[in-house]
Amino acid sequence: MDEGGGGDVPAAPLHLREAERLASLRSYQVLDTAADAALDALTAAAARALDAPAAVICLLDRDRLWFKSVVGLSALVGYEHHQVPRELSFAGHVVPGQVLVVPDATADPRFAGLPMVTGPEHLRAYAGAPVVGRDGLLLGALGVLDRSPREFDADAVQLLLDLAPTVAEVLELRRTDAAAGLSGREVLTESRRLRAGIEAGELVVHYQPVVDLTTGRRVGVEALVRWDHPDRGLLPPDAFMPLAEASGLVVPLGRRVLVQACAQVARWRREVPGAGDLRVAVNVSGRQLSEPDVHEVVAEALTLSGLPPQALLVELTETCLAGPGVEVDITLQRIRSLGVHLSLDDFGTGYASFAYLQRFQPDTVKIDRCFVAALGRSERDDLLTRSLVELALRLGCDVVAEGVERREQAVALTRLGVRHAQGLLFSAARSGGDLYEPVPPALT
Structure with missing residues (x-):
């Protein structure tokens, strides 16, 4: 033609x-x-x-x-x-x-x-x-x-x-959506319902505190998205994030979570006594990292909220780092140039954990809950957790332990040199309006 x-x-x-x-x-x-x-x-x-x-x-x-x-x-x-x-x-x-x-x-x-x-x-x-x-x-x-x-x-x-x-x-x-476990027709129907939910404000952010193990003071929060579904109630991420990933809706969803979390934490830093240095960790998916303007999205969220860049941790998993190396490296360099910190989630669970620790030099590593749960089970388990913690600390990383549910776990982590932790021992993830209640006492 x-x-x-x-x-x-x-x-x-x-x-x-x-x-x-x-x-x-x-x-x-x-x-x-x-x-x-x-x-x-x-x-x-x-x-x-x-x-x-x-x-x-x-x-x-x-x-x-x-x-x-x-x-x-x-x-x-x-x-x-x-x-x-x-x-x-x-x-x-x-x-x-x-x-x-x-x-x-x-x-x-x-x-x-x-x-x-x-x-x-x-x-x-x-x-x-x-x-x-x-x-x-x-x-x-x-x-x-x-x-x-x-x-x-x-x-x-x-x-x-x-x-x-x-x-x-x-x-x-013509697409493969095994992660979502849905047929083409189901993906269309469910994705449109999720899109409608995003537009209607049904996707909400809850926050799980990160505490200082020696003082019990809250030093940060992790932003966790939930779907307040009108028919099915409050849904955890496992119920809809595979669909969001498969459909590409994780991009607008992630943007909203980032903006909302930055705004909420900036407000707490201004208005809540003792929260002036609170930080927030926000998960970023591989699909978001593949977007060419992701660093601009991060910069905009900081500007709109007034949150200092150093108060934001962009949390990464091995899955999201497994994309094309050069593109991921450039994207993370741009995000880090804003003054934002990088956190490596689920540390120790994947075959490439140590390679990513060297390659991306994160400011924070999060010890996966499986290692926390294994503490005290055997000398071998304790040695493995101790080795992970010592390696991260020697490389100058802050260490956060996930999934702390019992006091003895918190005490054991403190002895290993871990200073920060999150888990049900301290608080479940809560809505912004419910989060600030009396904090637990010091553990030492």
Whole structure:
């Protein structure tokens, strides 16, 4: 298809949350892939049902349109990966929730100068339904086209609306979502419900204190997200985070947790006696680290809240550090350059723990609860925990022990040189409004 000759074509407006939309689209990894028989069948079905000479399924990238399936356009047949500039398309104007109907493109200033209208295809009419992905964001459109002006009645519009979700389901089936344990159709349904929950403020942050083992004083908190589900009650992360990871919703969810946690801790530092140096640890997933602007998100959260950078610990797990090395290194360097501290979570549980300790030089390491639970069980278990603690301390890291549930564990950790801990012995994770109650007495 000729990409020239568009003239002064009015640009399509960017969608709300354009950066998230693009991240969602690219996570499917289907932009430049081979022809798909299922998509071709849907395209042909749309053309046949609406008695249209042409139909397309396209995906809307940052500044171009990818044709994934084409029926009836000779200039595109055999070139399903063909691209056109985003502004030279009908689909660039499709928005979620409604079908774009163009009865006569030559009478519409948005489309009159398009090459597919003025060129050899001589297209005049278009109707396109949005293809919406698992997180409620636009992926592209299923459209039918005609070379004569025509009206698309309510039945035609409804048929396109009925077919478009099936396109999304096919795209879902091309992905592997074993982590979520859901089929393509289930991922779509559940992800949209999670997106709605995020937008409705149902995702809330609870805080578990980190205490000084020698004084009992709270020195920090870990921010932990919960879903206050209207039907299922308060859900722990295990009930929805695999879905958030698989769907890409962990990015907007993580951003909200970060902003909310920074604001809450900044408020406590200002208003609560004795909390002037409180710190907050916020978990960051591998999916968040892959976003090119993650350091800008962190900087913005600090600026909006007024929280000093050194009061924020970005908490990392081996899973999130397992991405491409150079990209992760650069991202963490940018975050650290803000003055933010890095914390290595679940230390000692993975095969690469020691390599990551050397590579990323975290300010804090968190001894996993499995080592805390094993204290006193055998000399071998005690030796292993002692070795982990001594190594971290010798490398200049602060050490935080997780999962402390009994006083004897706290005493044993103190003897090993661990100064900070969190767990049910001190407090469960609580909402911001419930957290500040009398702290436990000193343990020595």
